[in-house]
Amino acid sequence: MRPSFVGAGLVALGVGCATAADAQGVLTDARRIGMGGLGLEQSSLRRFNAAYRAVPARSGQRGQPKLTIPIPLGLVQFLHDHPHISKDPAFNRDSAGFDPVLVLNTVLNLPLFLEVKKAPTPTNDVVFGIGKDSLRANLGLTATLVPQDQFGISASSRPLDPGIDIKGVRVGVMGWLHDELQFQLGDKLLGFLADSQQAAHNTTYDVLVHGMVQGGLAPTVSYAGRIAGDTALGLYVGGALHYYLGVGYFRTDGTAGDSIGNPIFARPLNPVGQTVTRYSKAGNSLGHGVGGDVGFALVTGPIEIGVGVNDIGATITWPDTRTDTAFYKDSTVAGAGPSVAYSRPGPNHVETKTKLPVSYIANLAYTVGKTTLGADVLNTGRGSLVHVGGEQRVGVFVLRGGVARDQRKRMEFGWGGGLRFGGLGLDLGFWTHTNSLSNQRGITMATSLSIY
Amino acid sequence: MKVKWLGVLLLSAAVAAACGQGRAIFNVDVYSFLQGTGKDTVSYFVPAGVSASASSAPQKVNLPGVGSSLVDSVRAFGTADLRNATGAGTIGLQVYLAADSAGTFNPSALALTVPTKNVSGTSTTADTIRGDISAALNALFTKSQLWIRFQATASNPPPSVTPLQGKAVLTSLLLTVIIEDKFF
Numbered sequence: 001m002r003p004s005f006v007g008a009g010l011v012a013l014g015v016g017c018a019t020a021a022d023a024q025g026v027l028t029d030a031r032r033i034g035m036g037g038l039g040l041e042q043s044s045l046r047r048f049n050a051a052y053r054a055v056p057a058r059s060g061q062r063g064q065p066k067l068t069i070p071i072p073l074g075l076v077q078f079l080h081d082h083p084h085i086s087k088d089p090a091f092n093r094d095s096a097g098f099d100p101v102l103v104l105n106t107v108l109n110l111p112l113f114l115e116v117k118k119a120p121t122p123t124n125d126v127v128f129g130i131g132k133d134s135l136r137a138n139l140g141l142t143a144t145l146v147p148q149d150q151f152g153i154s155a156s157s158r159p160l161d162p163g164i165d166i167k168g169v170r171v172g173v174m175g176w177l178h179d180e181l182q183f184q185l186g187d188k189l190l191g192f193l194a195d196s197q198q199a200a201h202n203t204t205y206d207v208l209v210h211g212m213v214q215g216g217l218a219p220t221v222s223y224a225g226r227i228a229g230d231t232a233l234g235l236y237v238g239g240a241l242h243y244y245l246g247v248g249y250f251r252t253d254g255t256a257g258d259s260i261g262n263p264i265f266a267r268p269l270n271p272v273g274q275t276v277t278r279y280s281k282a283g284n285s286l287g288h289g290v291g292g293d294v295g296f297a298l299v300t301g302p303i304e305i306g307v308g309v310n311d312i313g314a315t316i317t318w319p320d321t322r323t324d325t326a327f328y329k330d331s332t333v334a335g336a337g338p339s340v341a342y343s344r345p346g347p348n349h350v351e352t353k354t355k356l357p358v359s360y361i362a363n364l365a366y367t368v369g370k371t372t373l374g375a376d377v378l379n380t381g382r383g384s385l386v387h388v389g390g391e392q393r394v395g396v397f398v399l400r401g402g403v404a405r406d407q408r409k410r411m412e413f414g415w416g417g418g419l420r421f422g423g424l425g426l427d428l429g430f431w432t433h434t435n436s437l438s439n440q441r442g443i444t445m446a447t448s449l450s451i452y
Numbered sequence: 453m454k455v456k457w458l459g460v461l462l463l464s465a466a467v468a469a470a471c472g473q474g475r476a477i478f479n480v481d482v483y484s485f486l487q488g489t490g491k492d493t494v495s496y497f498v499p500a501g502v503s504a505s506a507s508s509a510p511q512k513v514n515l516p517g518v519g520s521s522l523v524d525s526v527r528a529f530g531t532a533d534l535r536n537a538t539g540a541g542t543i544g545l546q547v548y549l550a551a552d553s554a555g556t557f558n559p560s561a562l563a564l565t566v567p568t569k570n571v572s573g574t575s576t577t578a579d580t581i582r583g584d585i586s587a588a589l590n591a592l593f594t595k596s597q598l599w600i601r602f603q604a605t606a607s608n609p610p611p612s613v614t615p616l617q618g619k620a621v622l623t624s625l626l627l628t629v630i631i632e633d634k635f636f
Contacts, residue, residue, distance in 0.1 A: 127477045130516060131484035265514040 028070035028112065030448040034416025034429030035389030036402030040365060040374045047158065048361035048378065049295035049308030050238030053224035054168060056231055058304070058367045065425065065450035070112055073447060078111040112446075119434060119442030133263035135199040137192060146194040147185060152210075154180035154382055156311070156357060161220075168225035174242065177215040178356055184208040189257065199264055204272060206257025214249030214316065214354055216287065218242040229299075236297040238308075246287025246316045249354060250279040259329075271330045276323065278352055284320040291315075291356065304365040314356035321352040357381025370394070389414065396420055400429065410434055412441070425450035475524070476631040478516065478593075482600060483530065483625045485513045492622040494604040498541065499615050503607040510553040510601040515629075517596030522632040526593055528564055530581035530625030539616035540572030541608040545581065548601040549589050556601035563589050568607070571618065581625060593629045 032039055039045060046052045082088050090102050129136040139146070156178045163172020189205040191197035199205075222240030229235055254275030261270065280287060291314030297306035323346035331337030363376035373390035389402020398418040405411055416429030427448050432441040486492040491511045498504045534543050545566040548556040555561055563585045571577050592598045608616035 125475045125477050127479060128516070129479045129481070130514075131481035132487075132514070134481070134484070 028446075028448065029068050030070070030416060030427035030429035030446040031068075031391075031398075031400065031418060031450070032429070033113075033431045033444070033446040034400035034402070034414050034418075034427065035374075035391065036387055036404040036412060036414030036431065037385070038374055038376060038387035038389035038402045038404070038414075039363075040372055040389065040391065045306060045308075045361070045363055045376075048310055048359060049297060049306045049363065050222060050240050050293040050310075051224055051236040051295040051297040051306060051308070053170070053222075053238060054226055054236045055297050055299060055304070055306075058365070058372065065452050067451045069449045069451075071447040071449060072112045073114040073445070074111040077114055078106075114445045114447075115442060116430070116445045117443040119440050133265065135264050136196060138196045139193060143194050143196070146190065147183075148190065148194065150182050150184040152180065152182035154178075154182070154357075154380075156359065156380055163220070168223050170220070170222045170224070172220050172222075174218045174220045175215070176218055176242075176244065176356070177213075179213040180211065182210045186255065186257065199260055201260065201262035201264065204255075204257050204259045206255040206272070208253075208255055209275070210251075210253050212249070212251040212354070214246060214251075214287075216244060216246040216248070216316075218244045222293070231299075233300050234298075236299070238293070238295045238297075240293040242291050242293075242311075242314070244287070244289040244291060244314060244316050244356075246280070246289070246318060246354075248280055248282040248284070249287065249316075249318060250277070251354065252277040254326075271328070273326075273328045275326045276346075277326065278321050278323045280318045280321045280352075284318075287316040287318040287354075289314060289316040302367045304363075304367075306361070306363045308361045310359045311356040312358055314358075316354045316356070318352050318354065321350050322346070322348045323350065323352075383408075398427075408434075416446075420450075420452070423452045425452060476518075476521075478518075478629040478631065480513065480515065480627045480629060481625075482513055482627055483622060486511055486600075486622060486625070491602075494545075494602055494620045495618075496543070496604050496606045496620065497615060497617045498539070498606040498608040500539070500608055500613045501610045503605065505603055505605040507601060507603040510548075510550075510556045510599045512553075512597055512599055514597050515593060515595060518594050518631055521594060523590040523593045524630040524632050525587070526585035526590060526630070527628045528581055528583055528585055528625065529628070531623045532566075532579045532581060533621045533623055534569055534571050534577040534579055534618065535621060536571040536573065536575055536577065536616070536618035538574070538618070539608055539614040540612055541570075541606055541616040542568040543571055543577075543579075543618075543620060544568035544605045545579065545620060546603040546605065547581070547585075548603065549585065549592055550599050550601075551592060551595060553599050556599050560588070561601075562586065568605075571616075579620075585627070593627075 032044070042052050042055055042057065082091070085091050124140045124142055126140060126142065127138040158174050158176055160175040161172055163170045184207065185193070186206045186208060188203055189207065192199060192205060220240055220242045222238065224236065224238035226234045226236050252275050254273060256273035259270040259272045292312050293308065293310045294312070295306065295308030297304060324343055325346055326343040328341045330339045332339050357380060359378070359380040361376055361378045363374065365372060365374040370393040371390065375388040378385045386405040387402060389400065391398050391400040396419055398420070400416050402414045403411055404414065412432045414429060414431045416427065418425055418427035427450065429446045431444050431446065433444055434441055483492065489511060491508045494506050494508045496506045528547065532545060546562055547564040548561040549563040550556040550558065550561040564581070564583050566579065566581050569577055569579050602622065604620040606616050
């Protein structure tokens, strides 16, 4: 229990300085990675712009793949580095060698793709001042990496969307899934790490933790069609009305940290954590709510402009929720008392509400000859991502490039290429990233196979 | 064990924030553990014509406890006042470190020898403690506590006929422990 507890704090700390999850979830398509994450193809725009179901394919651009399969070379590398992961001390929480930072960094940055250049790590010294009753940390320049704001990962996806189209009207059932995991350093811990403040007596240094996953189905009626113009110059609109049926959700909010005693070294480590957990399991009464998507697209010759808004007003009411509280304090570590851990059931069969984040996209594409350029701004509730990129088709080859600005306002660069033979395409993409524990960029190489 | 996890936590924080390739440096204010306990003072009394040593009682010092980490080096820096009352001669200080109280009396626990200083009459002579702790004792600094003892060796050579008497009073002592990057 101890390592996992300590791990929770460390995780927050360690990964926090780095993680800026892509709001679109994990990208597995080397073509998009080669354009810095830009979703130039209309199939990727349909997720966020309801009008794009009616927008015809761009002339000159190749067809959309039916299936894209990532080639996980990174996993090969990872398994080579950790051949016996179940016995690897770094991944075994009961081992003295347990490394929670590595574990969470692995989870948050899935090693799907090959790391061709690891982000260089800072090399400055960190200094701790220790006295009979004093403790202070000076992380030097790396204190700037300590996350000041909330950090973590989140994703909203619609993993399936079967339905029937009749003249622009579509009736279907959409699957939806939303998850988020967020951390924020408490003020005291932030001051200790980032501002080199001295540790204080009888103070808890903790991390705020928030996690949620919810999912279900949504019977949907939608429309997408051209309301003005023709294929060369047309205005397309789209809208969808969803009735969300929640199959299950789990949400936990709490803190985890260490409570320092008086004097500091008398009881230096008293792990303490508490959470409030709400959940509605599969089998309980379904959650329900109503929401909608709207979008439009304007196609004028080689230029395409679109705006989409999704999950408007999507509040899910869960009529059969249980709330539990949990508390953990391990004074045995300090030798000052027993370990106390309990989980107390709270109110059951109560009604709670959750929200799906509203997402926005604004996109622009320009196609001329064998060149397609594009840009988009995407916000899925955790800050805006900006992508600019393009591709140039040369025979069976495709060259791609792009830049992106992530939620932390860092610029990342993508480049790559592809080869297509008939119904089969092989793509390669490189993407700089700062998703590891560093302020400097590493380079990831992605490979994927597409079937057309 | 009590504070070992604190060390691991601190080092982990260092890894997490500093990303690890640098060193972790612990500046341990040893004097803060001694101040007010009387163990910062060694009284000496040496009859004429002989040499003798005197010692303070051992004092426990809490450390963060850094587990399997490797201690690269430990450097000491401090100051002491040699408050001589009578006689003339030389005073040298020694620092002993061990994992337990009794161990500080073993010759192998000698961590640092401070060069001798001349003293005479009623006067206070400032002395500086500076140097690297014996590398054989580095492993002590991975534990959650160690014990420290000070010894003063006084020499009252002929033709002096007055006893050499006074106190060696520690006024500061900082141990800088440099940890290599093997935190887990």
